[in-house]
Amino acid sequence: MDFDVIKPLIIESSQEKIVLLVMDGLGGLPMEPGGKTELEAAATPNMDALAEKSMLGLHEGIRSGITPGSGPAHLSLFGYDPLKYVVGRGVLSALGIDFDLHAKDIAARGNFCTVDKEGRITDRRAGRIPTEVSERLCNLLRDNVSIPGVEVFLKPVKEYRFMLVIRGEGLRANIQETDPQDVGKKPLPARALDPDSEKAAEIVQEFVRQAEKILANESPANMFLLRGFAQLPNWPKFPEALGLKAAAIAMYPMYRGVAKLVGMDSLPAAQSYDEEIAMLEENWNSYDFFFVHIKKTDSYGEDGDFDKKVHEIEAVDALIPRILALDPSVLIITGDHSTPCLMKKHSWHPVPVLFYAKLCRPDGITSFGERACRQGGLGMRFPAYQLMPLALAHAGRLEKFGA
Amino acid sequence: MDFDVIKPLIIESSQEKIVLLVMDGLGGLPMEPGGKTELEAAATPNMDALAEKSMLGLHEGIRSGITPGSGPAHLSLFGYDPLKYVVGRGVLSALGIDFDLHAKDIAARGNFCTVDKEGRITDRRAGRIPTEVSERLCNLLRDNVSIPGVEVFLKPVKEYRFMLVIRGEGLRANIQETDPQDVGKKPLPARALDPDSEKAAEIVQEFVRQAEKILANESPANMFLLRGFAQLPNWPKFPEALGLKAAAIAMYPMYRGVAKLVGMDSLPAAQSYDEEIAMLEENWNSYDFFFVHIKKTDSYGEDGDFDKKVHEIEAVDALIPRILALDPSVLIITGDHSTPCLMKKHSWHPVPVLFYAKLCRPDGITSFGERACRQGGLGMRFPAYQLMPLALAHAGRLEKFGA
Numbered sequence: 001m002d003f004d005v006i007k008p009l010i011i012e013s014s015q016e017k018i019v020l021l022v023m024d025g026l027g028g029l030p031m032e033p034g035g036k037t038e039l040e041a042a043a044t045p046n047m048d049a050l051a052e053k054s055m056l057g058l059h060e061g062i063r064s065g066i067t068p069g070s071g072p073a074h075l076s077l078f079g080y081d082p083l084k085y086v087v088g089r090g091v092l093s094a095l096g097i098d099f100d101l102h103a104k105d106i107a108a109r110g111n112f113c114t115v116d117k118e119g120r121i122t123d124r125r126a127g128r129i130p131t132e133v134s135e136r137l138c139n140l141l142r143d144n145v146s147i148p149g150v151e152v153f154l155k156p157v158k159e160y161r162f163m164l165v166i167r168g169e170g171l172r173a174n175i176q177e178t179d180p181q182d183v184g185k186k187p188l189p190a191r192a193l194d195p196d197s198e199k200a201a202e203i204v205q206e207f208v209r210q211a212e213k214i215l216a217n218e219s220p221a222n223m224f225l226l227r228g229f230a231q232l233p234n235w236p237k238f239p240e241a242l243g244l245k246a247a248a249i250a251m252y253p254m255y256r257g258v259a260k261l262v263g264m265d266s267l268p269a270a271q272s273y274d275e276e277i278a279m280l281e282e283n284w285n286s287y288d289f290f291f292v293h294i295k296k297t298d299s300y301g302e303d304g305d306f307d308k309k310v311h312e313i314e315a316v317d318a319l320i321p322r323i324l325a326l327d328p329s330v331l332i333i334t335g336d337h338s339t340p341c342l343m344k345k346h347s348w349h350p351v352p353v354l355f356y357a358k359l360c361r362p363d364g365i366t367s368f369g370e371r372a373c374r375q376g377g378l379g380m381r382f383p384a385y386q387l388m389p390l391a392l393a394h395a396g397r398l399e400k401f402g403a
Numbered sequence: 404m405d406f407d408v409i410k411p412l413i414i415e416s417s418q419e420k421i422v423l424l425v426m427d428g429l430g431g432l433p434m435e436p437g438g439k440t441e442l443e444a445a446a447t448p449n450m451d452a453l454a455e456k457s458m459l460g461l462h463e464g465i466r467s468g469i470t471p472g473s474g475p476a477h478l479s480l481f482g483y484d485p486l487k488y489v490v491g492r493g494v495l496s497a498l499g500i501d502f503d504l505h506a507k508d509i510a511a512r513g514n515f516c517t518v519d520k521e522g523r524i525t526d527r528r529a530g531r532i533p534t535e536v537s538e539r540l541c542n543l544l545r546d547n548v549s550i551p552g553v554e555v556f557l558k559p560v561k562e563y564r565f566m567l568v569i570r571g572e573g574l575r576a577n578i579q580e581t582d583p584q585d586v587g588k589k590p591l592p593a594r595a596l597d598p599d600s601e602k603a604a605e606i607v608q609e610f611v612r613q614a615e616k617i618l619a620n621e622s623p624a625n626m627f628l629l630r631g632f633a634q635l636p637n638w639p640k641f642p643e644a645l646g647l648k649a650a651a652i653a654m655y656p657m658y659r660g661v662a663k664l665v666g667m668d669s670l671p672a673a674q675s676y677d678e679e680i681a682m683l684e685e686n687w688n689s690y691d692f693f694f695v696h697i698k699k700t701d702s703y704g705e706d707g708d709f710d711k712k713v714h715e716i717e718a719v720d721a722l723i724p725r726i727l728a729l730d731p732s733v734l735i736i737t738g739d740h741s742t743p744c745l746m747k748k749h750s751w752h753p754v755p756v757l758f759y760a761k762l763c764r765p766d767g768i769t770s771f772g773e774r775a776c777r778q779g780g781l782g783m784r785f786p787a788y789q790l791m792p793l794a795l796a797h798a799g800r801l802e803k804f805g806a
Contacts, residue, residue, distance in 0.1 A: 005465075005466065005469065053436060359745075359750075361433075362436070363777070364437070364774070375777070376777075377777050379782065379783040382467075382784065386466075386467040386468070389466065389467050389468030391468075393469070393470065393751040398751075399470070400469075400470035400472050400748075400749050401469050401470060401471055402473075402485065403473065403474055403492065
């Protein structure tokens with residue numbers, strides 16, 4: 001989306017509500033030739049009935065053939081072209097564990113690793129130590145490192161991976177990674193890649209020097225590598241850029257994090273679909289836009305469990321009447337990317353979209369599935385970041401362009 | 404369209420004719436769930452028969468979700484991306500009343516307003532004075548203002564709105580608007596925003612000083628605000644850029660104006676559809692390209708009069724045999740934007756296109772309507788500015804690109 005085009009057209013006084021319901025990894029594939037996809041196999045009477053009054057289509061999160069990660073896939077749904085709005089990996093790491101990153105913080109991804117007596121890397125993942133060991137090591141470092149003028153935060157992520165955050169004044173994150181990407185080599189120094197980042201690079205180096213001694217007698221994780229130094233990006237914020245007071249309802253930190261990254265309010269973590277919808281109902285009058293995230297469709301896709309993914313889609317279908325009872329002007333039901341059970345991972349396949357709006361030009365198609373979406377008026381393989389301008393238009397939130 | 408790509412490919416010697424028939428505001432919506440759009444409801448035997456030999460599709464004038472004004476919508480049909488080719492509001496005002504704007508003229512939009520004794524604005528629209536009063540005031544100013552070295556033109560537009568044009572040498576239009584956008588404030592000075600515009604800004608200020616005295620005893624319109632200072636843009640001209648001697652046939656000034664803006668010849672204003680088609684017939688051998696504009700489909704859309712819009716589409720359908728009798732190589736039948744009777748205003752909904760060409764790959768679809776167009780080979784939601792390169796190609800007017 002071109003925020004500069006949208007901004008002057010926004011009708012601030014509008015009260016119309018928009019709901020974006022994302023079933024993570026929704027798109028699928030048949031398990032055998034001639035078979036149905038997960039969404040096609042699911043019994044979805046509510047979505048099928050809604051489809052008849054809606055527009056259907058198939059979006060692509062990034063570009064044709066590019067398999068999206070969760071971060072960029074959601075940015076695209078929020079209207080941000082993910083090739084233009086790139087988030088540093090350190091920031092994504094912090095968002096993914098719900099860490100409250102501040103505007104000037106430097107965040108990096110850490111890997112615990114094993115080095116020999118000369119300091120040369122022998123295992124870049126320290127034998128994939130369990131998360132609990134990583135947590136103990138993070139705490140050990142946190143309690144024993146001391147650098148004047150800055151705060152240092154360390155949090156385990158998963159197994160050997162952890163997050164490092166340095167909080168202080170005048171820090172910039174253009175710093176070379178310390179990972180030489182190869183065993184047999186020593187970790188690289190955290191060198192500043194521009195003059196503004198020299199202060200932060202020196203602090204990182206001091207942290208590395210102190211940490212090296214603290215970890216010296218640990219095994220197998222007696223060192224670490226740092227990658228993806230980054231700061232929160234200075235992007236147009238979703239609420240101001242689109243004129244929408246926005247709330248995110250999501251069970252998992254990663255998705256709350258991406259929503260916060262673009263300036264949405266993140267409501268407290270729900271524990272069930274029922275709680276998610278209850279949260280939507282309770283907050284209905286306080287926001288213009290709701291992002292509701294469903295995680296398990298993706299998890300079962302990654303497990304390759306076709307039946308459970310189908311069942312999860314059916315469980316979400318059962319929630320639709322409660323959402324419609326709130327009378328949204330626009331309800332978009334889609335995924336962030338495909339996660340076909342056949343592949344057990346994210347894929348590039350276009351993602352089905354059901355776009356319901358009171359003012360839409362209905363396709364009159366009576367089911368929601370990949371093949372049905374191919375016939376829909378939204379079109380095939382359109383960029384996901386076109387959805388938000390369409391949502392604003394259908395909610396009557398945009399003036400016309402030019403006379 | 405990328406003119407730089409097209410230009411070297413043009414076959415100047417071609418005699419093939421292209422007709423672009425624009426029914427303003429053609430796209431529509433059903434009035435009730437499951438109903439037909441205006442175009443679907445209209446009995447259009449000629450267009451339906453032509454559809455079978457044509458390609459269908461749905462275009463978007465600007466971008467997805469953006470409701471086009473008439474100016475940018477037509478530019479897009481003529482091949483100009485309206486986000487790249489932006490016209491100043493003053494120029495649009497002049498075009499809209501058929502004023503013969505010259506290349507170096509400065510044009511602005513004026514609002515008559517009311518000010519108190521201290522010169523503070525009390526009504527930004529002077530009680531919406533009728534057009535006749537505005538005309539008297541424009542003439543009063545024209546007859547009494549005298550600025551050496553320049554000509555000043557004033558024309559009423561509608562109610563309190565008028566057009567100001569200053570004609571002279573060495574004028575540039577980067578001038579601050581005098582409208583403070585608020586009552587209780589004084590009009591702002593017409594300040595130059597760059598050194599090149601200082602001469603014009605001084606002339607505008609001198610005009611304001613003289614006009615202030617001339618209007619002092621008028622009521623309620625004793626002052627005015629000036630906005631959208633602009634000059635004719637220096638764009639690639641349609642006839643040279645596309646190798647098409649081009650004529651515009653339109654009843655309303657705005658559309659003749661936009662056609663002139665891109666360098667088309669504007670034929671005299673027709674008074675009826677019959678006259679429009681007669682003009683097409685008479686000029687058939689003198690031009691390569693004809694833009695034929697039908698206004699009333701939009702007017703009835705804005706009135707919300709479904710039956711009259713349907714009837715108007717049927718009246719246009721009856722003209723098709725006369726156009727086909729001229730044997731055009733390409734005939735495009737479309738709208739500039741949608742104006743659904745349901746909404747009574749311009750909208751963002753994609754616009755149906757019927758693209759007939761002797762060399763097209765026919766879709767074989769036997770009716771012309773929004774749902775039929777969804778199945779068409781032109782695709783859904785494609786940018787309107789892609790139509791002209793397709794027209795050139797289908798008229799055999801483009802060489803191949805590369806060896």
